[in-house]
Amino acid sequence: MKNTIQITRPDDWHIHVRNGDILKTVVPHSARCFGRIMVMPNLVPPVCKANQADQYREEIVQAAGELAHFRPMMALYLTDNTTVEDVRAADANPHIVGFKLYPAGATTNSDSGVTSVTRIMPVLEAIASSTLVLQIHGEVTDPNVDVFDREAEFIDQVLSPLRREIPELRIVFEHITTKQGVDFVKAAGESVAATITPQHLLFSRNDLFRGGIRPHYYCLPILKRHEHQLALLDAAISGDPSFFLGTDSAPHSRLKKETSCGCAGIYSAHAAIELYAEVFEAMDALHQLEAFASFHGADFYRQPRNQDQITLERIDWEVPANYPVAGNQEDEIVPLKAGELMRWRLVENE
Ligand code: NCD
Ligand code: ZN
Numbered sequence: 001m002k003n004t005i006q007i008t009r010p011d012d013w014h015i016h017v018r019n020g021d022i023l024k025t026v027v028p029h030s031a032r033c034f035g036r037i038m039v040m041p042n043l044v045p046p047v048c049k050a051n052q053a054d055q056y057r058e059e060i061v062q063a064a065g066e067l068a069h070f071r072p073m074m075a076l077y078l079t080d081n082t083t084v085e086d087v088r089a090a091d092a093n094p095h096i097v098g099f100k101l102y103p104a105g106a107t108t109n110s111d112s113g114v115t116s117v118t119r120i121m122p123v124l125e126a127i128a129s130s131t132l133v134l135q136i137h138g139e140v141t142d143p144n145v146d147v148f149d150r151e152a153e154f155i156d157q158v159l160s161p162l163r164r165e166i167p168e169l170r171i172v173f174e175h176i177t178t179k180q181g182v183d184f185v186k187a188a189g190e191s192v193a194a195t196i197t198p199q200h201l202l203f204s205r206n207d208l209f210r211g212g213i214r215p216h217y218y219c220l221p222i223l224k225r226h227e228h229q230l231a232l233l234d235a236a237i238s239g240d241p242s243f244f245l246g247t248d249s250a251p252h253s254r255l256k257k258e259t260s261c262g263c264a265g266i267y268s269a270h271a272a273i274e275l276y277a278e279v280f281e282a283m284d285a286l287h288q289l290e291a292f293a294s295f296h297g298a299d300f301y302r303q304p305r306n307q308d309q310i311t312l313e314r315i316d317w318e319v320p321a322n323y324p325v326a327g328n329q330e331d332e333i334v335p336l337k338a339g340e341l342m343r344w345r346l347v348e349n350e
Pocket of ligand 1: 218265
């Protein structure tokens with residue numbers, strides 16, 4: 001059994017880092033490991049314009065300190081009011097690589113999202129003829145649709161028609177959670193890819209209710225049946241370049257998670273690559289980790305692959321019960337696998 005593995009430095013193609021105190025707490029966790037992080041724009045208010053993204057990026061770079069390998073990439077938040085000029089400005093900005101489509105009301109901080117894709121066709125066409133990518137939170141928002149079916153419904157109601165309408169639009173189907181999602185991406189050809197989170201590889205919906213209701217396993221899209229978890233595992237280790245790493249690490253303060261109406265989001269940036277390494281090892285597929293974590297995403301986004309390497313060592317370590325929020329003694333973030341043992345650890349400061 002090997003005790004270390006070296007891979008090309010990975011990128012995290014879907015992450016939430018918030019702002020202010022939480023940002024200062026979480027950004028170093030990603031920066032220790034990843035080259036690029038693809039920063040989601042669902043702040044309050046959302047990051048809709050290129051100049052807002054520039055300011056936000058500066059805050060992230062500051063929080064990471066002097067790390068030559070670390071490069072935040074930005075996404076802008078699509079609304080019903082996004083203009084073709086907004087797309088052009090984004091396309092001209094080297095740090096902005098995508099527009100994020102949140103169906104209005106689908107998830108945390110998505111109130112300003114798009115109410116209907118048909119309303120923003122000119123903007124989507126402008127994205128299709130730019131170098132930018134459309135990043136989609138793929139769930140319908142109709143409260144009458146069962147929460148476990150919202151991704152599959154979205155494929156039928158929105159994604160498939162959109163593909164027919166604008167086949168050249170390059171799409172990342174974010175944090176896919178279902179077999180239907182996997183099948184759609186596999187069948188869609190080169191212009192569609194998907195990110196897969198650690199939690200959807202590690203857990204099924206049973207884990208949400210293991211011995212009681214567990215708010216720290218609640219994210220959107222919600223964990224699904226075991227058969228869907230298996231489909232995601234197969235896709236992640238398959239070597240298919242359409243599937244790549246995106247943690248969807250989504251920090252919230254403990255108080256917002258542990259309450260009568262807890263919010264959606266799982267924090268995983270403290271151990272992101274380590275969590276994926278455990279998944280791939282359990283599947284006897286550690287040899288596929290590098291392609292999933294370091295090659296497929298960069299290739300899809302038409303960015304150069306990272307040139308340097310990281311090392312993971314096999315050593316047991318315990319995930320802290322919580323991470324105090326910098327500068328705020330009242331607040332803490334409960335990470336994924338809090339208090340549990342991890343079997344791989346990134347070797348830092350090489
Ligand atoms: C994300 C968040 O908290 O910003 N929450 C989540 O459960 N994943 C939003 C999102 O990506 O849906
Ligand atoms: Zn997300």
